[in-house]
Amino acid sequence: MSSQRTRPTTPAFSTANCRTTTFLAAQVNDHDRLLLSVLAGQQLFSGQPLGAVLAEMQPELLKLREQTYQLLGQQAASLGTGGAGTGMSDEPKVDGKK
Structure with missing residues (x-):
């Protein structure tokens, strides 16, 4: 039997x-x-x-949703999957594309 440890196929x-x-x-x-x-x-x-009351809540909910969306994009980018967190606006990106 080998004394070497086997590495898990999926890191923690x-x-x-x-x-x-x-x-x-x-x-x-x-x-x-x-x-x-x-x-x-x-x-x-x-x-x-x-x-x-609901009208007062809406801007804060939108802000929190956008922050969560951005975090998701950062997480996806760190995993190399992309696609999320790129924003919801129709503004051109830094490279000039929409």
């Missing part, structure tokens, strides 16, 4: 990165669902106190 950090990416993707999804609910609530309770 890769598993942790995968879990982090999955968590962040779920958070972005949850923020999207919450924002849709807030928008629907604003329409449903327009002119009422609850509608005003």
Whole structure:
């Protein structure tokens, strides 16, 4: 029997990165669902106190969603997968492309 240790085929950090990416993707999804609910609530309770509260919440939720999206993009970039966290605006990127 060999005294050498065998290395796992998937390093622990890769598993942790995968879990982090999955968590962040779920958070972005949850923020999207919450924002849709807030928008629907604003329409449903327009002119009422609850509608005003929901309108106050929306900018903060959008900010938190964008931060989570950016973190997801950074995580994906560190894994070499790309595609997420590139922003939601239609502005040209640094290279001039949309």
